[in-house]
Amino acid sequence: MQPWATTPVPRTPGTPRPLRLFDTASQEVRPTAPGRTAGLYVCGITPYDATHLGHAATYLTFDLVNRVWRDNGIDVTYVQNVTDVDDPLLERAERDGEDWVVLGLRETALFREDMEALRVLPPAHFVGAVEAVPEVVEVVAKLLADGAAYRADDPEYPDIYFDHLATGRFGYESNYDEVTMGTLFAERGGDPDRPGKRHPLDALLWRAARPGEPAWDTELGRGRPGWHVECSAIALNRLGMGFDVQGGGSDLVFPHHEFSAAHAEALTGEHPFARHYCHTGMIGLDGEKMSKSKGNLVFVSRLRADGVDSRAVRLALLAEHYRSDRSWTADLLAEAEARLDRWRRAVALDAGPGAGDTLDRVRTYLSDDLDTPAAFAALDSWAAEAAAGAGDDRDAPGLVATAVDALLGVDLRA
Ligand code: ZN
Numbered sequence: 001m002q003p004w005a006t007t008p009v010p011r012t013p014g015t016p017r018p019l020r021l022f023d024t025a026s027q028e029v030r031p032t033a034p035g036r037t038a039g040l041y042v043c044g045i046t047p048y049d050a051t052h053l054g055h056a057a058t059y060l061t062f063d064l065v066n067r068v069w070r071d072n073g074i075d076v077t078y079v080q081n082v083t084d085v086d087d088p089l090l091e092r093a094e095r096d097g098e099d100w101v102v103l104g105l106r107e108t109a110l111f112r113e114d115m116e117a118l119r120v121l122p123p124a125h126f127v128g129a130v131e132a133v134p135e136v137v138e139v140v141a142k143l144l145a146d147g148a149a150y151r152a153d154d155p156e157y158p159d160i161y162f163d164h165l166a167t168g169r170f171g172y173e174s175n176y177d178e179v180t181m182g183t184l185f186a187e188r189g190g191d192p193d194r195p196g197k198r199h200p201l202d203a204l205l206w207r208a209a210r211p212g213e214p215a216w217d218t219e220l221g222r223g224r225p226g227w228h229v230e231c232s233a234i235a236l237n238r239l240g241m242g243f244d245v246q247g248g249g250s251d252l253v254f255p256h257h258e259f260s261a262a263h264a265e266a267l268t269g270e271h272p273f274a275r276h277y278c279h280t281g282m283i284g285l286d287g288e289k290m291s292k293s294k295g296n297l298v299f300v301s302r303l304r305a306d307g308v309d310s311r312a313v314r315l316a317l318l319a320e321h322y323r324s325d326r327s328w329t330a331d332l333l334a335e336a337e338a339r340l341d342r343w344r345r346a347v348a349l350d351a352g353p354g355a356g357d358t359l360d361r362v363r364t365y366l367s368d369d370l371d372t373p374a375a376f377a378a379l380d381s382w383a384a385e386a387a388a389g390a391g392d393d394r395d396a397p398g399l400v401a402t403a404v405d406a407l408l409g410v411d412l413r414a
Helices: 053-071 087-096 100-117 133-145 178-187 228-239 250-268 300-305 310-317 330-347 356-367 372-387 396-408
Strands: 020-023 028-031 037-042 075-082 125-128 149-151 160-162 203-208 216-218 221-225 243-249 274-280 283-285 326-328
Touching: 020 274, 037 053, 037 228, 053 075, 053 100, 053 243, 053 274, 053 283, 053 300, 053 310, 053 356, 053 396, 075 100, 075 228, 087 100, 100 300, 125 228, 133 149, 133 160, 133 203, 133 216, 133 221, 133 228, 133 250, 160 250, 178 250, 203 228, 203 250, 228 243, 228 250, 243 250, 250 274, 300 310, 310 330, 326 330, 330 372, 330 396, 356 372, 356 396, 372 396
Parallel strands: 037 075, 037 243, 075 125, 243 274, 283 326
Antiparallel strands: 020 028, 149 160, 160 203, 203 221, 216 221
8 A cells, every 4th residue: 555655854963862662561661762763663553433532542652763763874675564454344334334344444544644644654554454365375374374263163154263382382462361361351342252263362373255245356355354463474574573662552462463473483482572662651531541442533634624733633632651551631722732832932042051961851752662751851951041042052942942843853944
């Protein structure tokens, strides 16, 4: 698929700081990307609805990862999928009497617009599940041949399942116990009660064709891909095993990331799939969980249509730490708008306090597991001093604007 348009990233003077991130598998903040190149895979949308603020917060977080790595001179390969054939998309199309392909294309187009407006740097590979069907078939066929996968005992619908014990290290990514895994598996798209499976926790790799559902004729028989294996195949074929970061919302810790890792590890016999598994907190609305069942999703496109500055959306979603569950409120947006206004005024001044120390602090905080609240506070201090007329460094406003553009993705001069 065509990704969205990119924006140039200026170089920031001073000394970059290597990025450390919290890894869900090891439960600690560890150094990332030791080499000159880095691979980033962030799980993409299922395009049955517009981009909500939870999605946006996730892609903005990993945009910071991308930007901090680039600041360190690392050549980043960013890969993102689009789950453009899966149950939620088909169910929504059915409910609305719409063609699932048309629905998927429309919502993917809107997602691109939202990402561009939020100034998220685009992936090098933006890959739909539909276009990746041959890649998934290849993975599933090998897992079957190796005995890591099996057909359900169901002559009518011989779906293919992954034996979750195939690698001997299932659970290492999420660190959840079996009871928690069972609960989350049932809640998040799994089918523990499906007859014909060997174990309730085994995950679907290939779904045999049902009447009225889209399906492809392949060596596995007529059917369509499961969800987790889509990410295993797309990531493996573009980044290889042991890539640097797999990212997503905290609702992907299990089963999605556990299985995408297990599939790839069973396939290759290598470990790990990703060196870091990173997860972003959930965004609620006014203290409540934001969900499609509650009908309280706030969409990026709606905010844009209402004339909200996308830069303020960006600052609002990054104002608290990415791993914390947090709430979208009118106050949060108003504070971000005020901050944007203060920063813009400060960088428009002819002079300000020297920026070197501020830039160094911003880099230090971002490199420490993306501590945006501390980075924002450092910039607030500089802006307040500049506004008060402190300092006569004529380069400082330009330097701060460049750093905020490059590292935080906000163009204060637009
Ligand atoms: Zn994924």
